[in-house]
Every structure is written in structure tokens, then in C-alpha cells.
Amino acid sequence: MIWNKEIECMGRQEMRALQSERLIKLVNHVYNNVAFYRKRMDETGVKPSDIQSIDDIVKLPFTYKTDLRDNYPFGLFAVPMKDIVRVHASSGTTGKPTTVGYTKNDIENWREVVARCLTMAGIGADDIMQISYGYGLFTGGLGVHYGAETTGCSVVPISGGNTRRQLQLMSDFGSTVLACTPSYALHLADALAENGYSLADMKLKVGVFGAEPWTENMRLELEKKWGIHAHDIYGLSEVMGPGVANDCTFHTGLHIHEDHFYPEIVHPDTKEPLADGEEGELVFTTLTKEGIPLLRYNTRDLSTLSRETCECGRTSVRMKKITGRSDDMLIIRGVNLFPSQIEHVLLELGETSAHYLLYVDRENNLDTLELKVELDETKLTDTIRDLQNLSRKISHALNSAIGLSVKVTLVEPRTITRSEGKAVRVVDNRKK
Amino acid sequence: MCKFAFLKEIVNLKHNTMTIRQLSVFLENKTGHLNQILSVLAKNNINIIALTVADSSDYGILRAIVSDPEKALQVLRTEQFTVRVHDIFSLEMDAALGSMSKILDLFTAADICIEYVYAFSFGSKSILMIRTDKCDEAVNVIEQNKLKSISEADLK
Numbered sequence: 001m002i003w004n005k006e007i008e009c010m011g012r013q014e015m016r017a018l019q020s021e022r023l024i025k026l027v028n029h030v031y032n033n034v035a036f037y038r039k040r041m042d043e044t045g046v047k048p049s050d051i052q053s054i055d056d057i058v059k060l061p062f063t064y065k066t067d068l069r070d071n072y073p074f075g076l077f078a079v080p081m082k083d084i085v086r087v088h089a090s091s092g093t094t095g096k097p098t099t100v101g102y103t104k105n106d107i108e109n110w111r112e113v114v115a116r117c118l119t120m121a122g123i124g125a126d127d128i129m130q131i132s133y134g135y136g137l138f139t140g141g142l143g144v145h146y147g148a149e150t151t152g153c154s155v156v157p158i159s160g161g162n163t164r165r166q167l168q169l170m171s172d173f174g175s176t177v178l179a180c181t182p183s184y185a186l187h188l189a190d191a192l193a194e195n196g197y198s199l200a201d202m203k204l205k206v207g208v209f210g211a212e213p214w215t216e217n218m219r220l221e222l223e224k225k226w227g228i229h230a231h232d233i234y235g236l237s238e239v240m241g242p243g244v245a246n247d248c249t250f251h252t253g254l255h256i257h258e259d260h261f262y263p264e265i266v267h268p269d270t271k272e273p274l275a276d277g278e279e280g281e282l283v284f285t286t287l288t289k290e291g292i293p294l295l296r297y298n299t300r301d302l303s304t305l306s307r308e309t310c311e312c313g314r315t316s317v318r319m320k321k322i323t324g325r326s327d328d329m330l331i332i333r334g335v336n337l338f339p340s341q342i343e344h345v346l347l348e349l350g351e352t353s354a355h356y357l358l359y360v361d362r363e364n365n366l367d368t369l370e371l372k373v374e375l376d377e378t379k380l381t382d383t384i385r386d387l388q389n390l391s392r393k394i395s396h397a398l399n400s401a402i403g404l405s406v407k408v409t410l411v412e413p414r415t416i417t418r419s420e421g422k423a424v425r426v427v428d429n430r431k432k
Numbered sequence: 433m434c435k436f437a438f439l440k441e442i443v444n445l446k447h448n449t450m451t452i453r454q455l456s457v458f459l460e461n462k463t464g465h466l467n468q469i470l471s472v473l474a475k476n477n478i479n480i481i482a483l484t485v486a487d488s489s490d491y492g493i494l495r496a497i498v499s500d501p502e503k504a505l506q507v508l509r510t511e512q513f514t515v516r517v518h519d520i521f522s523l524e525m526d527a528a529l530g531s532m533s534k535i536l537d538l539f540t541a542a543d544i545c546i547e548y549v550y551a552f553s554f555g556s557k558s559i560l561m562i563r564t565d566k567c568d569e570a571v572n573v574i575e576q577n578k579l580k581s582i583s584e585a586d587l588k
Binding site for chain 1: 454456458460486487488490491492493495512513514515516518520547548563
């Protein structure tokens with residue numbers, strides 16, 4: 001099934017004409033309504049009139065995550081707040097979160113692209129969909145929710161966590177679709193037996209997993225463990241949220257909804273555009289977004305593009321499954337985390353040295369974080385309790401700043417290896 | 433920071449007739465780590481008079497009373513150990529049944545919460561180390577009940 005055949009199977013020339021028309025409108029819109037873009041375009045020496053077709057997109061300046069942070073909270077919004085109907089924000093209540101806003105039309109477009117994704121995964125009105133992405137400021141839950149309702153399936157908005165209840169409702173309600181992060185899906189599968197369930201109790205057919213990078217092997221493992229078809233839904237809040245792209249039943253890359261999100265691949269160092277098939281940083285221009293339209297937003301996700309027609313009949317450009325990033329951002333249980341956020345918290349507290357090492361691991365398929373941080377000698381007392389209070393204090397501060405629980409272990413001063421060049425701050429054992 | 437910053441800690445004794453200086457050393461849970469500290473002390477001819485380790489799953493604190501706390505502090509810091517000095521109440525106990533219990537009863541009666549205690553012998557003396565946050569109240573208990581304090585001079 002194809003949700004929007006006209007768009008998803010559109011001829012390439014026709015699609016380029018649509019993209020060109022939308023890009024010209026977009027560039028004029030941001031130039032006239034977002035001070036940041038007007039300034040940046042003026043600095044780059046590019047005028048809205050220089051943009052005549054989608055090919056001219058390479059003349060436009062890039063946008064980075066830091067630009068969203070620097071303009072926190074609403075500096076990049078292109079419409080007055082009265083036209084914004086919803087706001088989402090990335091993790092980080094202190095430090096530097098990123099905020100995005102949606103107009104009524106943005107929400108409608110978001111519904112549409114998610115509906116296309118879910119249809120691509122074979123989901124329809126007969127399905128019961130358990131949405132175990134977090135609801136709230138995170139785009140995962142609500143983003144998938146609206147699209148799921150649009151397809152007509154019955155939505156169970158259970159949100160994340162509470163494994164026992166997830167399995168109970170999955171069994172009692174007969175959920176046929178599970179939407180969550182791949183690591184949580186694996187965790188749920190492994191928790192079946194210990195909670196007294198077997199696959200025979202479940203009616204699950206399809207999984208729509210995303211919000212963190214995962215490999216093809218992981219996808220196959222989830223298919224085997226659950227006896228389902230597992231699909232990768234890609235997205236990021238800056239660009240829209242989940243629903244930017246999704247893989248069809250042929251699993252040969254993710255179909256990008258390029259009438260809304262125009263993709264490019266650029267070289268990680270030179271930022272020069274790369275040809276189809278070459279790997280580089282994935283860049284999106286939000287062709288239709290009104291609330292917070294972005295020109296050439298560099299996701300830092302590494303991928304390649306392919307414009308060959310897929311066996312499913314869709315003509316839309318496909319991106320290779322994301323396997324890595326060009327910066328040091330970590331994705332922990334779907335939450336974006338930069339090591340610099342940890343540093344920020346430690347320095348703000350001032351209770352320890354800023355020498356730390358973050359260990360990322362996966363226990364029972366859930367990401368865990370352990371922070372080793374050097375004790376400051378002046379904070380040493382003669383009781384263990386004081387040290388434990390210090391660990392707890394750091395742990396609390398991190399939790400409220402990044403929204404993740406972190407085990408804090410104090411280590412002796414000067415024991416964390418100093419680096420001559422770029423400091424090694426993270427040991428990610430998940431990749432092994 | 434001043435190279436001799438530790439001297440400030442040393443001279444800042446509040447009740448030096450009732451307390452003994454204790455070294456507190458932060459110890460990560462690593463094989464052979466405790467012995468590294470002991471060998472540094474031995475190499476520098478510092479005698480260990482009493483020693484106890486408080487431990488948690490990841491680290492511990494070594495508490496030690498030594499023959500020369502100033503020198504011990506200096507050599508341990510030179511060897512990059514994390515160490516500080518604290519004044520701990522030190523009382524002599526009678527060599528009689530229940531003498532420790534009697535002393536602790538006095539503290540309990542004064543509503544003084546005790547963080548930790550340990551005891552050791554020096555020559556013919558039995559010595560009780562008491563750590564509490566209520567220092568002024570502890571001084572009162574010791575004075576009012578005429579408990580016999582031990583000073584560092586008694587350990588020479």
C-alpha cells in the first residue's frame with residue numbers, strides 16, 4: 001500500500017519542479033521573517049533572487065545544531081507565536097536545549113509524512129498500535145501518534161517504560177504494531193519469559209523502530225525475536241520529528257519524503273556536496289515548514305543517497321540506514337547527549353575536577369551510563385557517607401540536566417588519562 | 433596553590449589535647465592499592481599506630497594514625513595520593529569489662545550521634561577513637577565526666 005501515490009511515485013522531473021517552487025518560496029519566507037537567516041545570507045552574499053531552482057540550494061548557508069541553541073528558545077521561529085500551535089524541545093533543561101515550533105500546517109504535514117511511513121510498513125486501519133515512545137517534549141510519542149491516527153489504526157498511547165505493563169497490554173489488547181526505540185523493543189522481547197509471556201500470547205506483526213542509530217543486524221534480530229517485520233523510522237526534532245524517512249518492505253534504504261525534506265550529502269570536512277552513493281553528512285532543507293524552517297540543516301548523521309526507483313514502486317530518494325555520526329553526539333535511549341553537557345554540569349557544580357570519562361554500555365538491551373570523575377582532594381572527608389552524598393548530588397544534577405540516569409563513580413585525582421590532542425571523554429562499549 | 437598548603441591544615445587543631453590527627457586516604461578499589469600506601473609510609477620510616485578501612489563497592493577511605501602525620505601527609509601527596517588530615521577524639525579506656533560501653537553511654541545520654549569508632553592498644557593503653565559532628569558537645573561530655581584523653585604526645 002502507498003499512502004500518497006501521487007507524491008511518492010512522482011516522476012523525478014515533476015518532483016524537482018515541485019521542490020524548486022517550494023525552495024524559492026521558503027528562501028523568501030526565511031529571508032523576510034528570520035533575522036538569523038537574513039544576516040547569514042547577507043554574510044554569505046546570497047540573495048533570495050539567486051535561488052531559481054532546487055539546484056541553487058548549494059548557494060545557501062548551512063544551519064547547525066549550535067544555531068538552534070544560540071537562538072534559544074524561539075529565535076529561529078519564522079511566524080509569530082500566535083501561529084505556533086505546539087512546541088517540542090530536545091533533552092536538557094539546563095545547558096543548551098533546542099526548541100522547535102509547529103504551525104497548524106506543520107502538524108498536518110507531520111501527520112501526512114508519518115502516515116506515509118506507517119503505510120509503507122504495512123500498517124492500516126485494522127491494526128492496534130502500541131506507541132511506546134516517550135510522550136511529551138520529545139517528538140517521538142506525539143509525532144507517531146498523530147500519523148497513526150491518520151492511518152485509522154487504533155492507537156494505544158502507553159508511552160515509554162513500565163515493561164510489565166507494556167507486555168500485559170500488548171497481550172490483553174492484542175497489539176499488532178509496536179513503535180519504540182529498537183533497544184527498548186529488544187528489551188521487551190527479552191522480558192517476555194520472565195514476565196510469564198511467550199510469543200504465542202502476542203499478536204504483534206510489525207515494529208516501527210527509530211530515534212537511535214541501529215544496524216541491519218539488529219533489525220534482523222528484532223524480526224527473529226518477535227516474529228515480526230521490523231521497519232526503521234528516521235527523523236529528528238529539528239527537521240520535524242519521526243517521519244522524515246522510513247524503509248518499505250524491501251528494506252533497501254529509507255524513503256525520504258523529499259517533497260517536504262530535501263536531502264543532500266556533503267563532505268564532513270569540506271562541506272562540499274557529494275554525489276549519490278558517496279558517504280557524507282546528511283543535510284536537510286525543510287521545504288514546507290512554517291514554524292521553524294531550516295536551510296541546509298546539517299544532521300551530522302552519516303549516510304548515502306540513492307535515486308533509483310525502488311521495487312516497491314516509489315520513486316522517492318532513499319537514504320542508507322544511519323550507522324554513525326560525524327560529531328561526538330551520543331544517542332542514549334533515544335535522547336541526544338553531547339559529552340560537553342556533562343562537562344557543563346560538572347563545572348557548574350564545581351565539586352569535582354572536570355576530568356571525567358563516560359562509559360556507555362548496554363545491559364539487558366538498555367543503554368546505561370557510568371561517569372567516572374576525579375575527586376577533588378579538598379572534598380575528601382573521613383567518611384564514606386560524604387563521598388556518597390557527593391556522588392548522589394552529581395547524579396541528580398546530571399539527571400535534571402540531561403534527563404538520563406547516570407551512575408557516578410568517584411576516582412582518584414590524576415587517574416583519568418590526559419590526552420595530548422582531542423580528549424577521549426567517552427568509552428562506548430555498545431559498538432563492540 | 434602553595435606547595436605547603438597542607439601546613440595550614442596541620443596547625444588548625446581545635447582540641448589538640450583531646451584529639452589525635454588521623455590521615456584519611458581515598459582508595460579506589462584496585463588490587464595492591466592499599467599496599468602502595470603502606471610501602472610509601474614504610475620507605476619513609478613512618479610507623480603505623482592504628483589503621484582501619486571504611487569501604488563501599490567502588491572505593492574506600494583508609495584511616496590511619498601514624499608516628500609522624502605531617503611527614504606522612506607530605507610523602508603521600510608527593511606520591512599523588514588523595515589524603516587529608518582530621519582531628520579525631522581519642523580517649524583512654526580502662527582495661528575493664530564494659531568500659532567502652534560506659535563511655536558510649538555518656539555520648540548517647542548527651543544525644544551525640546557517632547559517625548564511627550575504632551579502638552587500638554598502645555603499650556599498656558587501650559585507646560578509643562570517636563568521630564562525631566557534634567564537637568562542642570563531645571568536649572563537654574569529656575570534660576564533665578573527666579574522661580581521660582590521649583594526645584599525640586602519649587603515643588611517642
